[in-house]
Amino acid sequence: MPLLLLKDLPRYECLLEAAREFPDLDPSAAEALLHLLRTSDEAYAVSSRNMGDHGISPGRFMVLMLLWHGDQIKAAAPAGTVTCACSPHTPAELADNCGVTRATMTGLIDTLERDGFVKREPDPVDRRMMSVRLTAKAEEFLHGFLPGHFRIHSAIMSALSEAERKVLVRLLAKVQQQCAALRSDPAAAT
Amino acid sequence: MPLLLLKDLPRYECLLEAAREFPDLDPSAAEALLHLLRTSDEAYAVSSRNMGDHGISPGRFMVLMLLWHGDQIKAAAPAGTVTCACSPHTPAELADNCGVTRATMTGLIDTLERDGFVKREPDPVDRRMMSVRLTAKAEEFLHGFLPGHFRIHSAIMSALSEAERKVLVRLLAKVQQQCAALRSDPAAAT
């Protein structure tokens, strides 16, 4: 029986057995997908535990990085160049980039503001909108946190050689494309 | 700037640029990890949307499958063989197998019981424990749902050939092993 994301992944033979009862079950597909989900879950757990140790959650970290990315673009832009339009700073833009709803983003910004990482300001042009800015505290936090964060990433992927990483990226891109197609047309799975 | 799980993955060139400021950042490691997390997220989204369409969440589905697995083992066992000991049926066992806390499992079982999918019974041997059982409604639901569920899995992984799936599983197993090592010894990342 294939069981999703369980502590112990089912062995391939179990999948073959289950395929006898369920003709729709493709053993190698199930095995590959389970491994994909499970490995990602494990990698995510390693990374997010490091974040947790530093008092930040993955979601909040993503918001901080997005805002920081905006700041970096501004800092690199030649004087007088208007670059604000392309960097997210409103709750809606942040939500869109993070792939969450505006309602969820409100909560994330709430806790970030509460902890002194961001400030909300009314937009001067459109009174419906807020503008979200990083505080100095957040920049300080990121500078102290990011080196270790990247080292964790490197440590995780040190299991693979450069060539293996390239192969992995290529295969994953194929799966990703397929998922995008399935999300556009769910009927394709039937 | 590498940004985790954003709508658009950063291009490799952006990672090279960022590596100039952060020597701890390994571009190919970051790229591979981001692709892994992103692809898994997309695959998970396709699968869980199908579940949502059928009124079940991934977490609840996992509980049902675990209990169902226990039932299948019982049904396959020769008469008189005591097999209950190896199949999870208490909230703690279910939680352990799902990788969540007992507190979380209480909530999952609550809603499953509310919707008529499971029944709680006091354990006859140990008064501290409950025993969780599938209802006929749950078995009926699974029989109707599983074929389509497996077809989705096959559709997702149809992007890869059998050989490519084998390569993917091999690479993922390496990463998985590394994650397990890092979780045992976080200092190894520094």
Add this chain to the structure above:
DNA sequence: AGCTGATAGTTAGGAAGCTAACTATTATTG
């Protein structure tokens, strides 16, 4: 100018995750 429709951020309620604490039960120790 006034009305209607669209938009942004927030609120309310629910689900699912966590931690810490709790109550009831069982196991262990002296």
Add this chain to the structure above:
DNA sequence: CAATAATAGTTAGCTTCCTAACTATCAGCT
């Protein structure tokens, strides 16, 4: 046997996700 420690499931509170609805503001149309 009594006291202490361990265990199981639940509760309370928080965070993060969702949907639907809301209020305030802006845009478009007549």
